[in-house]
Amino acid sequence: MAEGQRADEKRPGGRRAWRARLYLWATRRLYHELAWAYDAAAWLVSLGRWSIWRRQVLAHVRGPRVLELGPGTGHLLAEMAGRGWQVVGLEPSLQMQRVMGRTLARRGARVARLRGRAEALPFADGAFDTIVSTFPAQYILSADTFREAARVLCPGGRLVIGGLYVEVDRGLARVAARLLYGGASVPGALDRLGALAEPHGLRMSVVAQGVAGARVPVLVIERPGAAQGRSEP
Template sequence: MLTSLRRNLLLRFFHLLYHQLAWAYDAVSAAVSLGRWQDWGAAALPFVNGASVLELGHGPGHLLARLADEGRPAIGLDLSPQMGRLAARRVGGRGFPARLVRGRGQALPFAAAAFDAVIAAFPAPYILEPATLAAIRRVLRPGGRLVIVPQAGLMGGGVLVRAIERLYAITGQRDTGQNGADKTRDYWTERLAAADFDVEVWDVEDGHSAVTVLVATRPTHP
Protein backbone atom coordinates (compact mmCIF):
# COMPACT_ATOMS: atom_id res chain seq x y z
CA MET A 1 0.00 0.00 0.00
CA LEU A 2 2.68 2.47 1.05
CA THR A 3 4.95 1.38 -1.80
CA SER A 4 2.16 1.87 -4.33
CA LEU A 5 1.26 5.26 -2.85
CA ARG A 6 4.89 6.39 -2.92
CA ARG A 7 5.29 5.25 -6.53
CA ASN A 8 2.18 7.15 -7.58
CA LEU A 9 3.31 10.29 -5.78
CA LEU A 10 6.74 10.09 -7.41
CA LEU A 11 5.21 9.58 -10.85
CA ARG A 12 3.03 12.61 -10.28
CA PHE A 13 6.02 14.69 -9.16
CA PHE A 14 8.12 13.71 -12.18
CA HIS A 15 5.18 14.46 -14.48
CA LEU A 16 4.79 17.93 -12.98
CA LEU A 17 8.55 18.54 -13.17
CA TYR A 18 8.53 17.69 -16.86
CA HIS A 19 5.41 19.68 -17.68
CA GLN A 20 3.93 22.41 -15.46
CA LEU A 21 7.15 22.78 -13.45
CA ALA A 22 9.51 22.48 -16.43
CA TRP A 23 10.96 25.89 -15.53
CA ALA A 24 12.47 24.23 -12.42
CA TYR A 25 13.84 21.15 -14.18
CA ASP A 26 17.40 22.41 -14.63
CA ALA A 27 17.66 23.60 -11.03
CA VAL A 28 16.42 20.28 -9.64
CA SER A 29 18.69 18.29 -11.95
CA ALA A 30 21.71 20.37 -10.96
CA ALA A 31 20.92 19.92 -7.27
CA VAL A 32 20.76 16.11 -7.43
CA SER A 33 23.96 15.85 -9.48
CA LEU A 34 26.07 18.59 -7.88
CA GLY A 35 25.93 20.48 -11.17
CA ARG A 36 26.96 17.57 -13.41
CA TRP A 37 23.60 16.61 -14.95
CA GLN A 38 24.25 18.14 -18.35
CA ASP A 39 27.70 16.53 -18.59
CA TRP A 40 26.19 13.17 -17.66
CA GLY A 41 23.79 13.42 -20.59
CA ALA A 42 26.56 14.59 -22.90
CA ALA A 43 28.46 11.35 -22.20
CA ALA A 44 26.32 9.91 -24.99
CA LEU A 45 27.72 12.20 -27.67
CA PRO A 46 31.09 10.49 -28.36
CA PHE A 47 29.15 7.34 -29.26
CA VAL A 48 26.81 9.07 -31.71
CA ASN A 49 27.69 8.20 -35.30
CA GLY A 50 26.67 10.05 -38.41
CA ALA A 51 25.15 13.45 -39.03
CA SER A 52 21.44 12.59 -38.95
CA VAL A 53 20.47 12.39 -35.28
CA LEU A 54 17.18 12.15 -33.40
CA GLU A 55 16.93 12.82 -29.67
CA LEU A 56 14.02 11.23 -27.83
CA GLY A 57 12.76 13.13 -24.79
CA HIS A 58 14.84 16.22 -25.55
CA GLY A 59 13.76 18.03 -22.38
CA PRO A 60 15.11 21.59 -22.07
CA GLY A 61 17.36 21.05 -25.09
CA HIS A 62 20.88 20.85 -23.68
CA LEU A 63 21.96 17.91 -25.86
CA LEU A 64 20.37 19.48 -28.92
CA ALA A 65 22.33 22.66 -28.21
CA ARG A 66 25.60 20.74 -27.87
CA LEU A 67 24.99 18.96 -31.15
CA ALA A 68 24.26 22.30 -32.80
CA ASP A 69 27.53 23.64 -31.41
CA GLU A 70 29.27 20.68 -33.08
CA GLY A 71 27.74 21.64 -36.42
CA ARG A 72 25.27 18.76 -36.62
CA PRO A 73 21.87 20.07 -35.54
CA ALA A 74 19.55 17.23 -34.59
CA ILE A 75 15.82 16.67 -34.53
CA GLY A 76 14.25 16.46 -31.08
CA LEU A 77 11.04 14.71 -30.09
CA ASP A 78 9.19 15.25 -26.82
CA LEU A 79 5.61 15.08 -25.59
CA SER A 80 5.90 18.08 -23.26
CA PRO A 81 4.98 21.44 -24.84
CA GLN A 82 6.71 23.21 -21.94
CA MET A 83 9.98 21.43 -22.71
CA GLY A 84 9.48 22.19 -26.39
CA ARG A 85 9.40 25.92 -25.66
CA LEU A 86 12.52 25.73 -23.50
CA ALA A 87 14.42 23.72 -26.12
CA ALA A 88 13.34 26.02 -28.95
CA ARG A 89 14.78 29.04 -27.15
CA ARG A 90 17.99 27.24 -26.24
CA VAL A 91 18.72 25.86 -29.71
CA GLY A 92 17.55 29.03 -31.42
CA GLY A 93 20.11 30.94 -29.40
CA ARG A 94 22.80 28.96 -31.25
CA GLY A 95 21.72 30.42 -34.57
CA PHE A 96 20.05 27.21 -35.75
CA PRO A 97 16.33 26.75 -36.29
CA ALA A 98 15.00 24.34 -33.69
CA ARG A 99 13.74 21.18 -35.39
CA LEU A 100 11.36 19.90 -32.74
CA VAL A 101 8.48 17.47 -32.98
CA ARG A 102 5.84 16.87 -30.35
CA GLY A 103 5.07 13.18 -30.19
CA ARG A 104 5.53 9.79 -28.53
CA GLY A 105 8.46 7.42 -28.83
CA GLN A 106 6.10 4.53 -29.47
CA ALA A 107 4.92 6.08 -32.75
CA LEU A 108 7.77 8.01 -34.34
CA PRO A 109 6.53 10.17 -37.22
CA PHE A 110 9.57 9.65 -39.42
CA ALA A 111 10.41 7.61 -42.50
CA ALA A 112 12.13 4.25 -42.24
CA ALA A 113 15.93 4.38 -42.06
CA ALA A 114 15.87 8.16 -41.61
CA PHE A 115 18.56 8.45 -38.92
CA ASP A 116 22.15 7.45 -38.28
CA ALA A 117 21.63 7.66 -34.53
CA VAL A 118 18.93 8.02 -31.88
CA ILE A 119 19.89 9.26 -28.44
CA ALA A 120 18.07 9.33 -25.12
CA ALA A 121 19.50 10.64 -21.84
CA PHE A 122 17.82 9.43 -18.64
CA PRO A 123 14.65 8.36 -20.44
CA ALA A 124 11.44 7.33 -18.72
CA PRO A 125 10.48 3.61 -18.80
CA TYR A 126 8.70 4.06 -22.15
CA ILE A 127 12.09 3.71 -23.86
CA LEU A 128 12.13 -0.06 -23.26
CA GLU A 129 8.56 -0.72 -24.32
CA PRO A 130 8.48 -3.10 -27.32
CA ALA A 131 6.57 -0.53 -29.39
CA THR A 132 9.23 2.13 -28.71
CA LEU A 133 12.15 -0.14 -29.54
CA ALA A 134 10.43 -1.33 -32.72
CA ALA A 135 9.83 2.28 -33.76
CA ILE A 136 13.45 3.22 -33.07
CA ARG A 137 14.76 0.24 -35.00
CA ARG A 138 12.55 1.18 -37.94
CA VAL A 139 13.84 4.76 -38.19
CA LEU A 140 17.49 3.75 -37.79
CA ARG A 141 19.57 2.93 -40.82
CA PRO A 142 21.28 -0.49 -40.83
CA GLY A 143 24.36 -0.06 -38.65
CA GLY A 144 22.78 2.94 -36.92
CA ARG A 145 22.97 3.33 -33.17
CA LEU A 146 20.58 3.86 -30.32
CA VAL A 147 22.65 5.52 -27.58
CA ILE A 148 21.12 5.65 -24.11
CA VAL A 149 22.38 7.10 -20.83
CA PRO A 150 20.24 5.12 -18.35
CA GLN A 151 21.95 6.14 -15.14
CA ALA A 152 24.83 8.02 -13.57
CA GLY A 153 26.12 8.65 -10.10
CA LEU A 154 28.56 10.67 -8.07
CA MET A 155 31.79 9.04 -6.95
CA GLY A 156 33.23 9.39 -3.48
CA GLY A 157 31.94 8.81 0.03
CA GLY A 158 31.19 12.27 1.31
CA VAL A 159 28.08 13.01 3.35
CA LEU A 160 26.46 14.95 0.50
CA VAL A 161 27.16 12.22 -2.05
CA ARG A 162 25.70 9.58 0.28
CA ALA A 163 22.62 11.71 0.84
CA ILE A 164 22.07 12.13 -2.90
CA GLU A 165 22.52 8.40 -3.52
CA ARG A 166 20.00 7.72 -0.77
CA LEU A 167 17.58 10.05 -2.52
CA TYR A 168 18.03 8.13 -5.77
CA ALA A 169 17.30 4.89 -3.93
CA ILE A 170 14.16 6.29 -2.30
CA THR A 171 12.85 7.49 -5.66
CA GLY A 172 13.45 4.08 -7.24
CA GLN A 173 16.34 5.14 -9.46
CA ARG A 174 18.77 2.72 -7.86
CA ASP A 175 18.56 -1.03 -7.37
CA THR A 176 19.86 -1.28 -3.81
CA GLY A 177 19.76 -5.06 -3.53
CA GLN A 178 22.70 -7.40 -3.81
CA ASN A 179 24.42 -7.01 -7.19
CA GLY A 180 21.93 -4.24 -7.93
CA ALA A 181 24.06 -2.50 -10.56
CA ASP A 182 24.61 -5.76 -12.46
CA LYS A 183 20.90 -6.60 -12.30
CA THR A 184 19.98 -3.19 -13.70
CA ARG A 185 22.53 -3.51 -16.49
CA ASP A 186 21.33 -6.99 -17.38
CA TYR A 187 17.72 -5.79 -17.52
CA TRP A 188 18.56 -3.06 -20.05
CA THR A 189 20.78 -5.23 -22.22
CA GLU A 190 18.29 -8.11 -22.29
CA ARG A 191 15.43 -5.85 -23.38
CA LEU A 192 17.52 -4.23 -26.10
CA ALA A 193 18.86 -7.56 -27.35
CA ALA A 194 15.32 -8.95 -27.47
CA ALA A 195 14.45 -6.09 -29.84
CA ASP A 196 17.22 -7.26 -32.21
CA PHE A 197 19.96 -4.80 -31.27
CA ASP A 198 23.63 -5.61 -30.76
CA VAL A 199 24.38 -4.11 -27.35
CA GLU A 200 27.55 -2.72 -25.78
CA VAL A 201 27.82 -1.23 -22.29
CA TRP A 202 30.33 1.49 -21.53
CA ASP A 203 31.32 2.99 -18.19
CA VAL A 204 32.46 6.60 -18.47
CA GLU A 205 34.26 8.05 -15.45
CA ASP A 206 35.86 11.43 -14.90
CA GLY A 207 37.05 11.10 -11.32
CA HIS A 208 33.88 12.70 -9.95
CA SER A 209 31.10 10.75 -11.66
CA ALA A 210 30.40 7.37 -13.22
CA VAL A 211 28.04 7.32 -16.20
CA THR A 212 26.61 4.23 -17.89
CA VAL A 213 26.23 4.46 -21.67
CA LEU A 214 24.40 1.79 -23.67
CA VAL A 215 25.14 1.53 -27.38
CA ALA A 216 22.56 -0.58 -29.22
CA THR A 217 23.38 -1.05 -32.90
CA ARG A 218 20.83 -2.04 -35.51
CA PRO A 219 22.36 -5.00 -37.34
CA THR A 220 23.01 -4.65 -41.04
CA HIS A 221 20.83 -7.66 -41.83
CA PRO A 222 17.11 -7.03 -42.50
Protein backbone atom coordinates in the same frame (compact mmCIF):
# COMPACT_ATOMS: atom_id res chain seq x y z
CA MET B 1 15.77 -5.45 7.36
CA ALA B 2 13.19 -7.92 8.73
CA GLU B 3 11.35 -10.23 6.35
CA GLY B 4 8.01 -8.74 7.37
CA GLN B 5 9.18 -5.27 6.41
CA ARG B 6 10.38 -6.48 3.01
CA ALA B 7 7.03 -8.09 2.32
CA ASP B 8 5.33 -4.81 3.28
CA GLU B 9 7.45 -2.91 0.75
CA LYS B 10 6.45 -5.24 -2.09
CA ARG B 11 2.68 -5.19 -1.37
CA PRO B 12 0.64 -3.07 -3.84
CA GLY B 13 0.07 -0.50 -1.06
CA GLY B 14 3.56 -1.02 0.45
CA ARG B 15 6.28 1.55 0.95
CA ARG B 16 8.04 0.83 -2.34
CA ALA B 17 4.81 1.10 -4.31
CA TRP B 18 4.06 4.46 -2.68
CA ARG B 19 7.54 5.70 -3.40
CA ALA B 20 7.19 4.68 -7.06
CA ARG B 21 3.84 6.51 -7.30
CA LEU B 22 5.24 9.61 -5.63
CA TYR B 23 8.25 9.54 -7.95
CA LEU B 24 6.03 9.29 -11.04
CA TRP B 25 3.81 12.11 -9.81
CA ALA B 26 6.82 14.37 -9.11
CA THR B 27 8.52 13.67 -12.46
CA ARG B 28 5.26 14.39 -14.34
CA ARG B 29 5.08 17.79 -12.64
CA LEU B 30 8.71 18.44 -13.59
CA TYR B 31 8.14 17.52 -17.24
CA HIS B 32 5.02 19.68 -17.49
CA GLU B 33 3.94 22.60 -15.29
CA LEU B 34 7.35 22.81 -13.59
CA ALA B 35 9.38 22.42 -16.80
CA TRP B 36 10.76 25.94 -16.24
CA ALA B 37 12.49 24.58 -13.09
CA TYR B 38 13.86 21.38 -14.69
CA ASP B 39 17.43 22.57 -15.29
CA ALA B 40 17.75 23.94 -11.76
CA ALA B 41 16.33 20.73 -10.24
CA ALA B 42 18.72 18.57 -12.32
CA TRP B 43 21.65 20.75 -11.32
CA LEU B 44 20.68 20.55 -7.66
CA VAL B 45 20.16 16.77 -7.40
CA SER B 46 23.45 16.13 -9.22
CA LEU B 47 25.34 18.83 -7.33
CA GLY B 48 26.12 20.59 -10.59
CA ARG B 49 27.16 17.48 -12.54
CA TRP B 50 24.07 16.84 -14.70
CA SER B 51 25.46 18.35 -17.91
CA ILE B 52 28.80 16.52 -17.48
CA TRP B 53 26.89 13.25 -17.10
CA ARG B 54 24.65 14.08 -20.09
CA ARG B 55 27.54 15.11 -22.38
CA GLN B 56 29.18 11.69 -21.99
CA VAL B 57 26.98 10.37 -24.82
CA LEU B 58 28.48 12.77 -27.38
CA ALA B 59 31.61 10.68 -27.88
CA HIS B 60 29.40 7.81 -29.09
CA VAL B 61 27.05 9.68 -31.45
CA ARG B 62 27.63 9.18 -35.18
CA GLY B 63 26.13 11.72 -37.59
CA PRO B 64 24.92 13.17 -39.72
CA ARG B 65 21.27 12.28 -39.03
CA VAL B 66 20.57 12.32 -35.29
CA LEU B 67 17.27 11.97 -33.42
CA GLU B 68 17.05 12.85 -29.73
CA LEU B 69 14.22 11.29 -27.73
CA GLY B 70 12.86 13.34 -24.81
CA PRO B 71 15.37 16.21 -25.12
CA GLY B 72 13.66 18.15 -22.32
CA THR B 73 15.11 21.66 -22.15
CA GLY B 74 17.20 21.11 -25.31
CA HIS B 75 20.84 21.65 -24.26
CA LEU B 76 22.15 18.48 -25.89
CA LEU B 77 20.19 19.27 -29.09
CA ALA B 78 21.93 22.65 -29.30
CA GLU B 79 25.32 21.08 -28.75
CA MET B 80 24.76 18.40 -31.41
CA ALA B 81 23.50 20.97 -33.93
CA GLY B 82 26.70 22.93 -33.24
CA ARG B 83 28.68 19.93 -34.50
CA GLY B 84 27.04 20.29 -37.90
CA TRP B 85 24.70 17.29 -37.59
CA GLN B 86 21.10 17.30 -38.85
CA VAL B 87 19.37 17.06 -35.51
CA VAL B 88 15.71 16.36 -34.68
CA GLY B 89 14.21 16.52 -31.18
CA LEU B 90 11.08 14.54 -30.28
CA GLU B 91 9.43 15.70 -27.06
CA PRO B 92 5.83 15.13 -25.94
CA SER B 93 5.55 17.88 -23.31
CA LEU B 94 4.33 21.27 -24.56
CA GLN B 95 5.86 23.02 -21.57
CA MET B 96 9.25 21.38 -22.20
CA GLN B 97 8.94 22.37 -25.86
CA ARG B 98 8.55 26.01 -24.82
CA VAL B 99 11.63 25.94 -22.56
CA MET B 100 13.56 24.07 -25.29
CA GLY B 101 12.59 26.74 -27.84
CA ARG B 102 14.09 29.41 -25.59
CA THR B 103 17.30 27.37 -25.05
CA LEU B 104 17.75 26.85 -28.80
CA ALA B 105 17.07 30.51 -29.62
CA ARG B 106 19.53 31.66 -26.94
CA ARG B 107 22.19 29.33 -28.30
CA GLY B 108 21.46 30.17 -31.94
CA ALA B 109 20.84 26.50 -32.81
CA ARG B 110 18.75 25.42 -35.81
CA VAL B 111 17.01 22.20 -34.86
CA ALA B 112 13.84 20.50 -36.13
CA ARG B 113 11.46 19.85 -33.22
CA LEU B 114 8.40 17.65 -33.10
CA ARG B 115 5.83 16.74 -30.50
CA GLY B 116 5.58 13.00 -30.18
CA ARG B 117 6.46 9.86 -28.26
CA ALA B 118 9.30 7.42 -28.53
CA GLU B 119 6.80 4.54 -28.72
CA ALA B 120 5.41 5.76 -32.10
CA LEU B 121 8.08 7.56 -34.12
CA PRO B 122 6.80 9.73 -37.00
CA PHE B 123 9.78 8.96 -39.26
CA ALA B 124 10.54 6.76 -42.26
CA ASP B 125 12.40 3.44 -41.93
CA GLY B 126 16.19 3.87 -41.78
CA ALA B 127 15.96 7.67 -41.33
CA PHE B 128 18.70 8.09 -38.66
CA ASP B 129 22.32 7.20 -38.04
CA THR B 130 21.97 7.69 -34.28
CA ILE B 131 19.13 7.96 -31.79
CA VAL B 132 20.12 9.53 -28.47
CA SER B 133 18.32 9.37 -25.16
CA THR B 134 19.66 10.85 -21.92
CA PHE B 135 18.11 10.35 -18.50
CA PRO B 136 15.16 8.65 -20.20
CA ALA B 137 11.66 8.50 -18.74
CA GLN B 138 9.69 5.22 -18.60
CA TYR B 139 9.47 5.06 -22.40
CA ILE B 140 12.92 3.46 -22.55
CA LEU B 141 11.55 0.30 -20.90
CA SER B 142 8.84 -0.13 -23.54
CA ALA B 143 8.95 -2.84 -26.21
CA ASP B 144 7.29 -0.34 -28.61
CA THR B 145 10.22 2.07 -28.22
CA PHE B 146 12.70 -0.64 -29.16
CA ARG B 147 10.63 -1.77 -32.13
CA GLU B 148 10.43 1.83 -33.37
CA ALA B 149 14.13 2.54 -32.75
CA ALA B 150 15.12 -0.57 -34.70
CA ARG B 151 12.87 0.54 -37.56
CA VAL B 152 14.08 4.14 -37.93
CA LEU B 153 17.80 3.37 -37.49
CA CYS B 154 19.70 2.75 -40.71
CA PRO B 155 21.75 -0.47 -41.01
CA GLY B 156 24.81 0.06 -38.80
CA GLY B 157 22.94 2.77 -36.86
CA ARG B 158 22.92 3.00 -33.09
CA LEU B 159 20.79 3.93 -30.11
CA VAL B 160 22.90 5.69 -27.45
CA ILE B 161 21.45 5.85 -23.94
CA GLY B 162 23.00 7.87 -21.12
CA GLY B 163 21.92 7.94 -17.49
CA LEU B 164 19.74 4.83 -17.33
CA TYR B 165 20.68 4.99 -13.66
CA VAL B 166 23.01 6.96 -11.43
CA GLU B 167 25.07 5.44 -8.64
CA VAL B 168 26.88 7.74 -6.26
CA ASP B 169 28.94 6.42 -3.37
CA ARG B 170 28.97 9.33 -0.95
CA GLY B 171 27.31 12.49 0.25
CA LEU B 172 24.09 14.29 -0.56
CA ALA B 173 24.17 13.23 -4.22
CA ARG B 174 24.00 9.60 -3.04
CA VAL B 175 20.81 10.33 -1.11
CA ALA B 176 19.39 12.22 -4.12
CA ALA B 177 20.28 9.38 -6.51
CA ARG B 178 18.60 6.84 -4.23
CA LEU B 179 15.50 9.02 -4.00
CA LEU B 180 15.43 9.57 -7.76
CA TYR B 181 16.20 6.05 -8.87
CA GLY B 182 14.83 4.24 -5.80
CA GLY B 183 18.10 2.31 -5.54
CA ALA B 184 17.07 0.71 -8.85
CA SER B 185 18.80 -2.59 -9.35
CA VAL B 186 21.57 -1.79 -11.80
CA PRO B 187 22.12 -5.24 -13.33
CA GLY B 188 18.32 -5.57 -13.43
CA ALA B 189 17.96 -2.40 -15.53
CA LEU B 190 20.66 -3.53 -17.98
CA ASP B 191 19.11 -6.98 -18.28
CA ARG B 192 15.73 -5.47 -19.06
CA LEU B 193 17.16 -3.35 -21.88
CA GLY B 194 19.12 -6.31 -23.23
CA ALA B 195 15.90 -8.35 -23.35
CA LEU B 196 14.06 -5.53 -25.19
CA ALA B 197 16.87 -5.12 -27.74
CA GLU B 198 17.37 -8.81 -28.55
CA PRO B 199 14.17 -9.58 -30.53
CA HIS B 200 15.17 -6.86 -33.04
CA GLY B 201 18.69 -8.20 -33.52
CA LEU B 202 20.13 -5.16 -31.71
CA ARG B 203 23.43 -5.62 -29.86
CA MET B 204 23.98 -3.82 -26.58
CA SER B 205 27.27 -2.82 -24.99
CA VAL B 206 28.10 -0.64 -22.00
CA VAL B 207 30.75 1.76 -23.28
CA ALA B 208 31.25 4.09 -20.32
CA GLN B 209 30.52 3.77 -16.64
CA GLY B 210 32.00 6.45 -14.47
CA VAL B 211 32.35 10.21 -14.57
CA ALA B 212 32.55 13.03 -12.01
CA GLY B 213 32.39 10.84 -8.91
CA ALA B 214 29.45 8.71 -10.04
CA ARG B 215 28.59 5.71 -12.14
CA VAL B 216 26.34 6.92 -14.95
CA PRO B 217 26.42 4.36 -17.76
CA VAL B 218 26.40 5.01 -21.48
CA LEU B 219 24.92 2.18 -23.51
CA VAL B 220 25.36 1.72 -27.24
CA ILE B 221 22.76 -0.51 -28.87
CA GLU B 222 23.64 -1.22 -32.49
CA ARG B 223 21.65 -2.32 -35.47
CA PRO B 224 23.88 -4.68 -37.45
CA GLY B 225 24.77 -3.74 -41.01
CA ALA B 226 27.16 -1.55 -42.95
CA ALA B 227 27.05 2.14 -42.07
CA GLN B 228 27.19 4.49 -45.08
CA GLY B 229 28.63 8.01 -45.13
CA ARG B 230 28.53 8.48 -41.36
CA SER B 231 30.52 11.21 -39.64
CA GLU B 232 32.43 10.98 -36.37
CA PRO B 233 32.16 13.81 -33.82
